[in-house]
Amino acid sequence: MLNAKLRKILTGVGSRNLETAISVANLLEKNEISMADFVSYGKAYMLEKKRKAQEANDLIANSLKLSCPVCGEPINVISIRLPKGKQNKMGWVSLVQCTKCIYESYSKMDAQKKFEQLIRLVRR
């Protein structure tokens, strides 16, 4: 009876996944983690990954909406690598620049933070 059930499961898993399944089972046993815990954490982990992927997609979608306050064309947020000095007297860290007109806005916020700030403004 057990063999028939087992055979059915193995067929369902498929030989390709069986190797992974066996490694997982071995790791769980070695670390004294129950299959139930593995499944429940595994599901939570997958959901979290999905949520993060969705967030990244939203960020990209929102970034497409970032537009120049002057002409409405797309803008870029650029990192300024020059350290504070002769060529960067104010110590700017990032630059928001229009792809079409002469609009420029320098900032002391790093490019990623500036980008996120602009996205938050768009979302409102």
Ligand SMILES: [Zn+2]
């Ligand atoms: Zn512009």
